[in-house]
Amino acid sequence: MKNIFRMSLFLIMICIICGAGIIWAEEQIELIAPGGGEMDLKQDLMKYYSSGSNKVQVLWGNSTMEAGYLEYYRDQDILKGKDGIKMTQKKPVTRVLKCVEITVDLKKDFFAANKEVFLNYDENTSFSGNSLEWDRKNDQIKILGKPEIVYKDWKILGERIEGQVTKGVITIFGPVHAFNGDSNVRCGKMIFERAQDLFTLQDNPVVVRGKNEMIATEIYYDLKTKKVTASGEVKTRTIE
Amino acid sequence: MSNKKFWLNIFFILISVAGVVAFLISIRQAADTKPVPSTGKKERQDDSDQLVGMKLKIPGSDKNSYWDLNVASLDSLDNIGHMKGIKGQYYSNKKPVYHLSAQSGLIFWKTKILKLKGKVSLSTNDNRLLTAEVIAWDPNTNKVTAKNNVILKTAKLTVRSTAIITNLSMNQATFSQNTTALYER
Numbered sequence: 001m002k003n004i005f006r007m008s009l010f011l012i013m014i015c016i017i018c019g020a021g022i023i024w025a026e027e028q029i030e031l032i033a034p035g036g037g038e039m040d041l042k043q044d045l046m047k048y049y050s051s052g053s054n055k056v057q058v059l060w061g062n063s064t065m066e067a068g069y070l071e072y073y074r075d076q077d078i079l080k081g082k083d084g085i086k087m088t089q090k091k092p093v094t095r096v097l098k099c100v101e102i103t104v105d106l107k108k109d110f111f112a113a114n115k116e117v118f119l120n121y122d123e124n125t126s127f128s129g130n131s132l133e134w135d136r137k138n139d140q141i142k143i144l145g146k147p148e149i150v151y152k153d154w155k156i157l158g159e160r161i162e163g164q165v166t167k168g169v170i171t172i173f174g175p176v177h178a179f180n181g182d183s184n185v186r187c188g189k190m191i192f193e194r195a196q197d198l199f200t201l202q203d204n205p206v207v208v209r210g211k212n213e214m215i216a217t218e219i220y221y222d223l224k225t226k227k228v229t230a231s232g233e234v235k236t237r238t239i240e
Numbered sequence: 241m242s243n244k245k246f247w248l249n250i251f252f253i254l255i256s257v258a259g260v261v262a263f264l265i266s267i268r269q270a271a272d273t274k275p276v277p278s279t280g281k282k283e284r285q286d287d288s289d290q291l292v293g294m295k296l297k298i299p300g301s302d303k304n305s306y307w308d309l310n311v312a313s314l315d316s317l318d319n320i321g322h323m324k325g326i327k328g329q330y331y332s333n334k335k336p337v338y339h340l341s342a343q344s345g346l347i348f349w350k351t352k353i354l355k356l357k358g359k360v361s362l363s364t365n366d367n368r369l370l371t372a373e374v375i376a377w378d379p380n381t382n383k384v385t386a387k388n389n390v391i392l393k394t395a396k397l398t399v400r401s402t403a404i405i406t407n408l409s410m411n412q413a414t415f416s417q418n419t420t421a422l423y424e425r
Contacts, residue, residue, distance in 0.1 A: 036417050037415045
């Protein structure tokens with residue numbers, strides 16, 4: 001009985017030490033600057049430079065980032081990077097964000113990326129545009145500047161994308177144009193539900209598949225079954 | 241009775257501690273008010289002067305500041321002092337503000353530039369610490385240059401680099417290539 005108690009106590013201590021180690025690692029931020037840097041403790045600002053193709057690297061929590069140039073505002077816990085930004089999130093799945101400029105609020109877990117933004121969200125989904133704001137804590141994403149979603153074999157274009165990317169409910173504001181190998185969709189607004197593999201098309205939606213065209217008040221496109229259903233006033237025709 | 245003896249003992253202990261503290265304070269005040277003259281032995285060797293176990297007072301970057309260094313030995317030749325076993329403080333307005341130690345170093349008497357080598361350590365009163373294999377200080381520019389295995393530690397920040405240019409207070413610095421910074425958030 002005593003031995004079991006001692007063993008349990010030992011295992012609990014090991015777990016606490018390992019947990020503390022993980023928490024400590026989460027609370028650290030490491031910057032590697034091949035080209036050196038500048039420190040100003042009065043303003044609590046540090047600047048880091050790359051050297052040739054060797055970029056500045058930042059490691060924190062479950063993420064890493066590389067940049068041509070980086071600033072760290074320590075009192076605000078904000079990173080600002082420029083030139084060839086590539087941010088990689090390792091967990092829960094590997095996600096990669098690329099852009100030209102980025103601001104990362106480490107406290108709020110919020111990213112603002114600008115210019116040539118590309119987010120490889122998972123093996124089926126990617127986002128691109130000219131600007132992206134991603135509040136990871138509250139699961140809110142906004143993409144502007146010719147935003148695009150690539151989902152499996154679908155490409156979705158719009159004027160503005162907003163939604164909850166982890167929950168998988170994303171609204172594309174249009175005019176919206178979505179297409180794959182055999183279907184072509186246009187509407188004023190699309191609600192994309194990733195978990196259900198469903199497009200809900202609103203604001204004068206039109207679906208064209210082959211030579212068949214459907215217009216309705218609202219159209220539902222099931223991406224798994226390729227079944228299209230409509231509500232409200234429905235018109236169909238064959239395109240010659 | 242035993243209670244009385246207990247309190248009497250406590251009283252004597254407190255008086256003793258107060259006496260020791262007062263003695264230490266008086267020693268420190270004496271050290272602050274006037275610099276200690278050199279007390280080293282002088283030995284003549286070739287054209288250099290060699291002194292063993294002495295204090296050096298070197299002017300700082302402004303008129304109210306100076307280095308107060310204890311050196312195990314000093315060899316002076318051609319306007320350069322070769323020092324070994326260096327430990328000391330930088331005084332500003334009669335108060336020690338920076339602390340220094342090194343295995344060896346050079347003092348250029350004309351320019352008052354210090355070049356220190358071998359596990360050099362420079363620290364401030366607010367716990368900023370700079371260590372390196374080589375640290376040089378130029379009073380004319382108030383710049384500190386550190387090279388080789390440079391580590392700068394401040395509150396929750398450790399920076400490692402091959403070279404750093406900073407000032408004595410270490411509130412601004414420029415790091416050379418291959419710099420790594422570790423922050424505790």
